[in-house]
Amino acid sequence: MTDEILTTQEVFANLQKLLNTNNISAFRETFLDHHIYDQSQFYLELTDSERLALYSLLSPEEMSAIFENIDFDEIDITPYLKEILPEYLSAIFDEMSTDNAADILTKLNKRERRSIFTLMAPENVTEIRNLMHYDEETAGSLMTTEFVAVVANQTVSSAMTVIRATAEEAETIYYVYVLDNDKQLLGVISLRSLIISHDDVLISDLVNEHIIKVDVEEPQERVARYFRDYDLLALPVVSHDNLMLGIVTVDDIIDVIDDEAQSDYSGLAGVNMDNVNQNPFQSAAKRLPWLIALLFLGMGTASLVDHFDGLTSKASVLAIFISLITGTAGNAGTQSLAVSVRRLSLNDEQNKSFFSLILAEIATGLVTGAITGLTIFAVVSFWKGNIMLGLAVGVAMFCAITVANLAGSLIPVGMDRLGFDPAVASGPFISTMSDLTSVFIYFSIAGIFIRFLS
């Protein structure tokens, strides 16, 4: 589709020309013919005055579809909202699905929000206000309230009438939820099974009561896991007392899976990946905070080496292995960190105790440390013809790796228990910190062996 993407760019230039020459009908015809995603990409490329021209050419409904398609976690459109006339803006929010409207409105301050609410349909305001109460990154914050519901003692044909009537509004009609009179969730029917059934069959005979559902406060990673494991297109969200509140759809889950992976990856690299296409100055501004902060942590290591100056001047051979030990321990620490972060974000480790996780990582550290230590012991003893030096470096390597593995798991697991995102612990941080402990371990052990060295 490479050539089609090229044409899209040409089409954008053409559209921009039509917009600027105020060629209304030609613009509308070409523009509305495009997929909503392309429309929203076009919208985001416009200048201030072009955007104002666009608002005058599109209905609130057409504009709302564009807003639906923008990923507000990546692009902040709140400044744009201020340029839109209040009547037009509130009409846009009235047309949007409630979950997306709530997502944008959360980003405004109370006063701005209230002024939009006063112009909106009251029933939409109530629903949006309810959605805004749910914590970020929970099922509640992902769900939409626009789903199709039927009751158990309906026939298939009457259910199909309900579906046809709500098809325009509903986020998906491919799952139909069966509720009792108290709005409690009883089960689900796929549209597939409805259309292959006879008109006069009762819903109660078709309903699947083994329904997979989530609590409104369930964290979003857990919700994503249900989609992945059970190959779902939508998942119902219920309150503590099984009241049907809304549904989460698979398109929102793709964004969640993407964001979660991105955040783990960003953490490991010690650089925020939100927007990788930036100019060198923007990129540098993103990377420097970590680099400079770690530089000062590294100064700690430097002054530790300085502190052990007496030792290095007695046996200058010691200086040779500093970077080897810090580097290898740093690598081991990074591996341990990465595995721990991934474990925490992928699995239900809630059931496993803090200590069993840490113990497993210490054990892994002991095994890798022992084998790496033995290897370097053999290499150094042979290279420098000094078994005691080999022993000092080998034992130091063994201890440094074990400690680095411990730190690599202890820090993310600890942060997770304290309620922080474990992905914030970065790879560069772990390896810089392990430099410090490795140098300390190395010189402490070398101090014991000093009379056999040089």
Add this chain to the structure above:
Amino acid sequence: MTDEILTTQEVFANLQKLLNTNNISAFRETFLDHHIYDQSQFYLELTDSERLALYSLLSPEEMSAIFENIDFDEIDITPYLKEILPEYLSAIFDEMSTDNAADILTKLNKRERRSIFTLMAPENVTEIRNLMHYDEETAGSLMTTEFVAVVANQTVSSAMTVIRATAEEAETIYYVYVLDNDKQLLGVISLRSLIISHDDVLISDLVNEHIIKVDVEEPQERVARYFRDYDLLALPVVSHDNLMLGIVTVDDIIDVIDDEAQSDYSGLAGVNMDNVNQNPFQSAAKRLPWLIALLFLGMGTASLVDHFDGLTSKASVLAIFISLITGTAGNAGTQSLAVSVRRLSLNDEQNKSFFSLILAEIATGLVTGAITGLTIFAVVSFWKGNIMLGLAVGVAMFCAITVANLAGSLIPVGMDRLGFDPAVASGPFISTMSDLTSVFIYFSIAGIFIRFLS
């Protein structure tokens, strides 16, 4: 849902008891009542003899559903296939969707495959053979041939008859594809728009001809991007001459997005994340190859430090800053690597030239290097009261960071151009290699400044 997960485990124990006591009807009733995902998890937990008992209690169709649900990239079930009677096994493959059957059969050798094919329905064998021709990680390898197709001059009601007839077999019925008499793809209609239309409307009046489709050889990351951007549930796959070949569905794309993120992350950490729940010995076995390989690369750095022994003995103060410079350059290199890998896997960088990518990263390196170099110049000059020492360390830091940034982008971009997966270049590899260049740069620059130091 934590308590439900617990019950699942209890249910598993109960099921296992029913299976072992050969309580056929009770077992079938309880087992088949569970979601396919849970059935497949149960299957994977069984012992050899329990699996044999299971085969005798389930029909090939029931067993095929279980096979459909297993992720063959993560779990190798080919050994299990050998324990299954050939007639039963070929019946299972006949019941499976062709894409999943092809996925498993690719893993067998030619002889094994042929013996299964001889017992299968010829039309299924032809389709599976066709699917097996497509390269891994392309649209062709992800697609299934079970989609719903109608022609343009049909009415809605006759299209609904086609849909009802194929609903059992098709992977999804929520998108209906409109083909001409030569099987060329003309457009798509959603089931949603079909069920809200009158029975006698013509398909040609409803069809959306601005269809998003992919070529059968399109790489899977690109396919995943269409799903993400356009919020699709399924995407048609066509040949070079627009012949409709199959569809890719969103559940397979979730696995692709997951796998891609996992592989980028594994690369950055220098450890394969395929299975994070292993015992310490298995974990150590996974991590040691990288650690030991990098240990020998690190020995290069150590012998370089050894080589510059004359310099350190003249000015022992130089030893203090080795780990600071190698550590900081390693951090910068890791950031650069991470951004480059992500850029390559997220975006169409095909259009950007090799050199513009590398140049951008060098520019970022120059900016971060200059600021970090100035910082360390100020700190060292002040700490050691020696401006020339500060200058030596600062200039070395500047050069080391620029080189590390260059390496961090050059290696993944180069691997990508040569057709390798850029994610294979690991963070620990970049930081260990940058240790070597940093030490070389540091001592070379210190050599110039040597008469002002000590």
